[in-house]
Amino acid sequence: MTSSFPTAANNLSTLYEQDYYLWLETTARLLQEGQLSVLDVANLLEEIEDMGRSEKRAVYSNLKILLIHLLKYSYQSEKRSSSWLASIVEHRQRLKKAFKESPSLQPYFTEIFNECYQDARELASAETGLEIERFPVETPFTPEETLDSDYLPD
Known part of the structure; x- marks a missing residue:
């Protein structure tokens, strides 16, 4: 299954700053698809810690x-x-x-x-x-x- 969301980590990092909700949707989709190597890990960790x-x-x-x-x-x-x-x-x-x-x-x-x-x-x-x-x-x-x-x- 191929995602229609941005997949490059640097694009995700930029997306985090520009459209937080879309970043969340994209991150969830990448996790569901098992595309762990593409995740914006730094911001994901920050969000989990903040939760x-x-x-x-x-x-x-x-x-x-x-x-x-x-x-x-x-x-x-x-x-x-x-x-x-x-x-x-x-x-x-x-x-x-x-x-x-x-x-x-x-x-x-x-x-x-x-x-x-x-x-x-x-x-x-x-x-x-x-x-x-x-x-x-x-x-x-x-x-x-x-x-x-x-x-x-x-």
């Missing part, structure tokens, strides 16, 4: 947002809203889906949990107008509670 970083950034972001809303839910009980609750549910779902699709991200979740909490603590203070000291330095939530669909802070 891993992107997955980690998504875990970090979802966890931080989840922790912010758990803090707000806990420390501003008089202002609890359905949007806070919806955000808690949504970001739990996103994290659970990420772990289902990529179980190897779970150790990363544990690794960044405390760092995320510190960022969430700072943002929760900014969003609520409460002094940062109002929020405990040590997280009041365990990683398990954070992901538990039935858990809400008192």
Whole structure:
């Protein structure tokens, strides 16, 4: 089977800069056809590495947002809203889906949990107008509670 896509590696490298989507299609087709020697390996490796970083950034972001809303839910009980609750549910779902699709991200979740909490603590203070000291330095939530669909802070 012959491809109608560009096949010279230097053309692929140029294509990467000029039309990213076409580069993706071409690279996928070349992989399907087993034309490995023609691949733009440098850019392909960069994209694969970036995909891993992107997955980690998504875990970090979802966890931080989840922790912010758990803090707000806990420390501003008089202002609890359905949007806070919806955000808690949504970001739990996103994290659970990420772990289902990529179980190897779970150790990363544990690794960044405390760092995320510190960022969430700072943002929760900014969003609520409460002094940062109002929020405990040590997280009041365990990683398990954070992901538990039935858990809400008192």
